[in-house]
Amino acid sequence: IRETLFYNIHGQTGCAEVDSMTEAVAGKGFLLVCISCKRREEVPGSAIVDWHYKAAGSDEFIHVSRVILWIRKLDQLDGRLEWKGTMGTKDVQIGSVFIHNVTYNDTGTYLCTFHRTLYLPLNEEHVVISKEVELTVVENANPELTAVISEIMMYVLIAVLQLWMIGVLIYCYRKIYAENEARETRKTKQTHLHP
Structure with a gap:
């Protein structure tokens, strides 16, 4: 019905x-x-x-x-x-x-x-x-089966999104760190070329 x-x-x-x-x-x-x-x-x-x-x-x-x-x-x-x-x-x-x-x-x-x-x-x-x-x-x-499944999926999704967010933060940190290292290397080369 x-x-x-x-x-x-x-x-x-x-x-x-x-x-x-x-x-x-x-x-x-x-x-x-x-x-x-x-x-x-x-x-x-x-x-x-x-x-x-x-x-x-x-x-x-x-x-x-x-x-x-x-x-x-x-x-x-x-x-x-x-x-x-x-x-x-x-x-x-x-x-x-x-x-x-x-x-x-x-x-x-x-x-x-x-x-x-x-x-x-x-x-x-x-x-x-x-x-x-x-x-x-x-x-x-x-409890309804759909409610139980929804609750489980909610917690799984929260955990996956947190792991994804940590991965994005690590990726961004490494990328920024690598760019800073490259910039410092360029500055060092430029100071050696133009004393």
Whole structure:
């Protein structure tokens, strides 16, 4: 599943998708991200967002939330869901929900479904887009592999740059020293030629 980032360039909005997290820490909050970017921003539309949940080891999804006009109509997770999606418009593109106080029972598959209606000049087009999030709940947060690799690369890069800087300083010192020696040699030769 991916998260949407909206950015504004010269008054026009854009929609970009980034990967979402899938590991929650017990007792903390977790953002279940669901997005559906429209291919053509200029086409008006509306969307209803449904969230379903399937417990680990189960075969059936349970309907846990429905959002119409950014108002949650159903919450089967004991009031722990909070809408974090698009606000203030019926043309919802971000359908994210936040789970407060995550428990181990929240482990499982979450299915987010956008029921979008596009209002085209000649007719309406109905589009259904579904996305799944496999959520695992852990006791302590595990560092992301990319974060560990980034930290290692940072220290390696710092060490390499310091060695490079020392090499440049030694090279420059030797070059300046050699030029000074050559200048002194020329001065000595000139004083011997013109006593």
